[in-house]
Amino acid sequence: MENSKSEPTSVLHLSSREVSTSPAGVLDEYLASLSQADRSVVSEIQLSNGEKAMFLINRGESKGARFLITHEGATVGRSASSGVFLDDVTVSRAHAVVEKKGTAFVLRDSGSLNGTYVNNESISEIVLKTGDAIQIGKFHLLFVCDHGKSK
Secondary structure (H helix, E strand, O other): OOOOOOOOOOOOOOOOOOOOOOHHHHHHHHHHOOOHHHHHHHHHHHOOOOOOEEEEEEEOOOOOOEEEEEOOEEEEEOOOOOOEEOOOOOOOOOOEEEEEEOOEEEEEEOOOOOOEEEOOEEEOEEEOOOOOEEEEOOEEEEEEOOOOOOO
8 A cells, every 4th residue: 555645735715805005004004003122123124225024924823923034035834944934734835935036025936725815916926015915825924125115
């Protein structure tokens, strides 16, 4: 009998929800809810001249978690070795990758089961800008980079 490795998965069905026409508006609302110490951390990212970026979980049980993204980029997934570790079966082990390309941070889906969504649109690859709302599995994240700049 062949020994097969199976992975428990679930398919996530996304319903359409209203998305702010100003990505920075959602970020501003979220930042207003943070403590002064947490706002200072985010401000440091916004003043990094594009050298660093951050994902902030803004909804759900992990709300408030932060993930730093440097010029080296980061992997996103359910694997414990991921730079952005999202622990839920709705997230693929190797779900997505963030890469620094020139002055921009690019998010690329890695063929995940449930897909990657930016501002409620399914993407395969996209240049991120501050305030972009990202959904990976059940996780809702915001992207932060240079304040007010589209990368």
